[in-house]
Amino acid sequence: GAVVSQHPSWVICKSGTSVKIECRSLDFQATTMFWYRQFPKQSLMLMATSNEGSKATYEQGVEKDKFLINHASLTLSTLTVTSAHPEDSSFYICSMDYGEMGSYEQYFGPGTRLTVT
Amino acid sequence: QKEVEQNSGPLSVPEGAIASLNCTYSDRGSQSFFWYRQYSGKSPELIMFIYSNGDKEDGRFTAQLNKASQYVSLLIRDSQPSDSATYLCAVNAGYSTLTFGKGTMLLVSP
Numbered sequence: 001g002a003v004v005s006q007h008p009s010w011v012i013c014k015s016g017t018s019v020k021i022e023c024r025s026l027d028f029q030a031t032t033m034f035w036y037r038q039f040p041k042q043s044l045m046l047m048a049t050s051n052e053g054s055k056a057t058y059e060q061g062v063e064k065d066k067f068l069i070n071h072a073s074l075t076l077s078t079l080t081v082t083s084a085h086p087e088d089s090s091f092y093i094c095s096m097d098y099g100e101m102g103s104y105e106q107y108f109g110p111g112t113r114l115t116v117t
Numbered sequence: 118q119k120e121v122e123q124n125s126g127p128l129s130v131p132e133g134a135i136a137s138l139n140c141t142y143s144d145r146g147s148q149s150f151f152w153y154r155q156y157s158g159k160s161p162e163l164i165m166f167i168y169s170n171g172d173k174e175d176g177r178f179t180a181q182l183n184k185a186s187q188y189v190s191l192l193i194r195d196s197q198p199s200d201s202a203t204y205l206c207a208v209n210a211g212y213s214t215l216t217f218g219k220g221t222m223l224l225v226s227p
Contacts, residue, residue: 002163032213043219044161044205093160097213104149104209111160 002098003027006109013084013116021079021112023094029074030096034106035067038091050077084116119144121208123218131226136193138221140206143187149209150182150189155220156202165191196225 003026013019023033035047048069050056056069066088068080077096081088091113095106120143130136138152149168153161167173167180167189179192189208193200203220210216 034214044217046214049214091158091160095161104213104215105151105163105166106207106215107163108153108160 002105002107004094004096004107004109006094006112008112009110010113011115013114015085015116016083018080018082019084019114021081021092021094021114023077023079023096023109025075025096025107028096028098030098031074032097033071033077034095034097035069035077035079036093036095038093038111040091044093047079081114084114086116089114089116119147119208119210119216121206121216121218123204123206123221125219126222127224128221129224129226130196132196132198134196134225136196136200136223136225138191138193138204138206138223140189140191140208140218141187142189142206142208142216144208144210144216145184145187147184147187147208147210150180151207151209151215152178152180152189152191153205153207153217154200154202155205161205193223196223198225198227201225 007022036044048056048058050071058064070078093111095108098105122141152165155161165180167182173180177194181190205220206218207215
């Protein structure tokens with residue numbers, strides 16, 4: 001149980017274009033979803049937290065107009081990187097709160113490697 | 118500010134030995150504690166979680182929690198080269214967001 005999928009697994013795009021990343025829970029429903037970014041050899045950085053039906057809460061320094069998060073349902077969240085630039089190249093990982101009885105276990109998707117040329 | 122501290126390593130152990138990974142946290146209100154394993158280029162994988170003081174065992178893994186000392190550890194018995202990865206400690210203080218440490222790199226040599 002607690003399987004999270006993410007699509008695409010990698011994407012190359014040109015500077016100025018937008019990229020959408022999908023995150024789905026396959027066998028559970030998640031109230032809360034998270035998006036992280038990880039640069040090479042660095043630690044996970046939380047970008048935003050979202051709950052179904054409400055606006056995402058962004059961490060300090062993360063541009064909400066650049067990283068659009070849509071928490072469409074209890075099993076689907078999307079992250080759109082708008083007008084991507086080379087500095088947005090990173091490993092983007094979603095996670096979902098399994099949350100049984102307030103356990104707050106997070107299960108991660110396999111990640112999306114974004115390269116902006 | 119909530120902090121989770123881990124030694125960055127690398128921690129090098131020979132195959133078959135016990136690897137001991139440690140983590141301290143600053144928020145006394147923390148309630149749930151997690152260990153994730155992250156292989157290079159992959160996303161984190163949850164391997165253990167613990168809520169109560171004491172030990173919790175799952176196969177070759179044992180998580181130990183001491184809330185008074187604000188300390189959580191992970192023991193890996195009979196370490197294998199396939200255990201070589203970065204181990205992330207994460208702490209939850211009663212709401213959904215986890216605070217992650219920067220991780221300890223473990224290297225198990227054959």
